[in-house]
Amino acid sequence: MIRISNAEIWDLHCHFSGVDGKTVDERIAQLMVYADRMNVDRLVFFMGWPWSTNPDPDEFRRQNDQVIQALTHWQDRAFGFAYLNPMYVKESLEEIERCIANGPLVGIKLWVSRRCRDEEIDAIIKRTAELKGVIYQHTWLKVSGNRETESTPEDLAKLASRHPDVPLICGHTGGDWERGIRAIQNHPNVSIGIGGSDPTAGFVEMAVRELGAERILYGSDIGGRSFSSQLAKVFGADIPEAAKHLILGQNLKNMMTPILKAKEIQL
Amino acid sequence: MITDVNVNLSRWPFRRLPHDDPAQLVRKLRASGITSAWAGSFDGVLHKDLASVNRRTVEDCQTFGDGLLIPVGSINPMLPAWKDDMQRCQDDHGMQIIRLNPNYHGYKLDDPVFAELLGLAVEKNFIVQIALKMEDERVHHPLMQVEMVDATPLKELVEQHPKSKILIINGMKGLPKDRLIELAKTGNVSFEISMLEAVGGVENALKLIPVETLLFGSYFPFFYIESALLKMQESELGSFRSNAIFNGNAKRLLAET
Numbered sequence: 001m002i003r004i005s006n007a008e009i010w011d012l013h014c015h016f017s018g019v020d021g022k023t024v025d026e027r028i029a030q031l032m033v034y035a036d037r038m039n040v041d042r043l044v045f046f047m048g049w050p051w052s053t054n055p056d057p058d059e060f061r062r063q064n065d066q067v068i069q070a071l072t073h074w075q076d077r078a079f080g081f082a083y084l085n086p087m088y089v090k091e092s093l094e095e096i097e098r099c100i101a102n103g104p105l106v107g108i109k110l111w112v113s114r115r116c117r118d119e120e121i122d123a124i125i126k127r128t129a130e131l132k133g134v135i136y137q138h139t140w141l142k143v144s145g146n147r148e149t150e151s152t153p154e155d156l157a158k159l160a161s162r163h164p165d166v167p168l169i170c171g172h173t174g175g176d177w178e179r180g181i182r183a184i185q186n187h188p189n190v191s192i193g194i195g196g197s198d199p200t201a202g203f204v205e206m207a208v209r210e211l212g213a214e215r216i217l218y219g220s221d222i223g224g225r226s227f228s229s230q231l232a233k234v235f236g237a238d239i240p241e242a243a244k245h246l247i248l249g250q251n252l253k254n255m256m257t258p259i260l261k262a263k264e265i266q267l
Numbered sequence: 268m269i270t271d272v273n274v275n276l277s278r279w280p281f282r283r284l285p286h287d288d289p290a291q292l293v294r295k296l297r298a299s300g301i302t303s304a305w306a307g308s309f310d311g312v313l314h315k316d317l318a319s320v321n322r323r324t325v326e327d328c329q330t331f332g333d334g335l336l337i338p339v340g341s342i343n344p345m346l347p348a349w350k351d352d353m354q355r356c357q358d359d360h361g362m363q364i365i366r367l368n369p370n371y372h373g374y375k376l377d378d379p380v381f382a383e384l385l386g387l388a389v390e391k392n393f394i395v396q397i398a399l400k401m402e403d404e405r406v407h408h409p410l411m412q413v414e415m416v417d418a419t420p421l422k423e424l425v426e427q428h429p430k431s432k433i434l435i436i437n438g439m440k441g442l443p444k445d446r447l448i449e450l451a452k453t454g455n456v457s458f459e460i461s462m463l464e465a466v467g468g469v470e471n472a473l474k475l476i477p478v479e480t481l482l483f484g485s486y487f488p489f490f491y492i493e494s495a496l497l498k499m500q501e502s503e504l505g506s507f508r509s510n511a512i513f514n515g516n517a518k519r520l521l522a523e524t
Binding site: 034142197199223225228229231232235236 | 286468488494
């Protein structure tokens with residue numbers, strides 16, 4: 001077994017795909033079998049299924065209900081973020097109240113329905129930050145062309161400039177990580193999620209060099225991705241063991257601690 | 268024993284990679300428990316003087332490999348004198364494996380020149396590695412966007428060459444399920460796991476294709492070698508299937524050449 005001794009592994013980025021199962025309870029149980037094999041201690045889930053790139057409020061509420069249901073049997077090791085659609089700001093704010101302020105979820109996931117450079121998104125960021133929730137924004141930089149409404153790391157940098165005191169996560173590091181890291185490196189409130197791209201050697205080394213290990217978060221993007229390919233980015237990187245500890249779990253734990261404390265969730 | 272059937276020497280054209288120096292590469296392979304590695308060259312993707320590329324590959328394998336590295340020759344049938352390159356791979360270098368990059372070299376698998384190459388490879392009893400891609404198409408250099416190889420014509424060609432031995436590399440993520448199954452059924456086509464994705468990827472792949480057709484490949488040093496090693500841990504395989512994938516299938520394939 002390849003592993004970093006005593007490193008606690010927190011996975012930032014999990015979905016209910018990649019396994020069979022008619023119910024979310026069946027699916028999370030199967031995913032936990034793989035998590036056990038790979039010694040992943042804690043997992044953050046967001047979005048239900050089927051996936052919807054531009055869900056209406058009924059649909060994102062339904063998907064968040066799936067996540068809440070999945071957590072009921074796994075409160076000792078699973079967390080959830082609320083999936084929102086910033087095309088519906090009012091309903092997204094109501095969903096934050098329902099799922100985070102008055103529910104069990106501890107952050108938000110913003111996907112591809114609206115670019116995060118748009119100022120209309122600010123109310124969602126502000127309210128989530130007030131609740132100490134974690135904010136995960138998907139980003140990609142596809143040479144073949146993004147969706148028109150899909151955010152890039154440059155978009156996130158603009159958002160970060162407007163909210164310099166709010167921690168933000170640059171999902172996928174833009175996929176094209178050499179450009180993604182550069183796009184956000186001067187925004188110290190932005191951390192990168194390294195999941196959901198190929199295990200290309202040198203990724204984490206560059207990130208540690210340019211951002212520092214404290215701004216890097218392990219996540220897998222299971223079940224479309226494997227735990228293996230994403231853990232390998234950290235296990236295989238030529239960086240100090242202490243940096244691996246931070247990236248594999250400690251950084252996410254630190255980021256989530258304020259909301260976990262506020263919700264009196266014991267670790 | 269672990270045979271890694273997908274290793275590259277020299278430099279990736281667009282980025283320096285950790286371990287892209289042959290001495291470091293061999294050190295990392297050994298430290299990772301690899302006992303044999305089929306090593307081609309990144310130079311084979313874009314260089315035109317492939318005779319020189321193949322000679323350097325052999326020299327690096329001999330100088331740094333200490334028995335670990337098995338050289339893989341690059342062949343580009345769009346270049347003049349490509350048959351000479353194949354001849355030299357066999358006669359001068361004693362190679363048993365050649366590697367093709369059809370998308371970077373500018374031909375498709377239904378091009379007559381590929382049928383000719385395959386026929387010649389069968390005559391020479393080569394294992395033919397076909398790289399379906401080298402990098403996620405979404406992150407290519409903007410001036411060099413290269414589509415993944417379409418493997419559709421391969422089934423018919425393989426049926427015309429029943430003694431062919433083909434190993435698809437860098438293909439398990441983009442290859443459609445039905446194509447994977449039909450190619451595996453030919454008995455002449457194998458696959459390696461470097462780009463296999465999804466949770467429990469290896470055990471799920473074995474629900475589609477026979478274990479005899481799946482080999483251990485890391486795509487090191489482009490990928491962290493730990494990725495392929497961990498995939499073998501993420502799936503519940505048992506010792507028979509693990510040994511076949513780690514070493515037995517590659518050993519058998521090589522013994523047939």
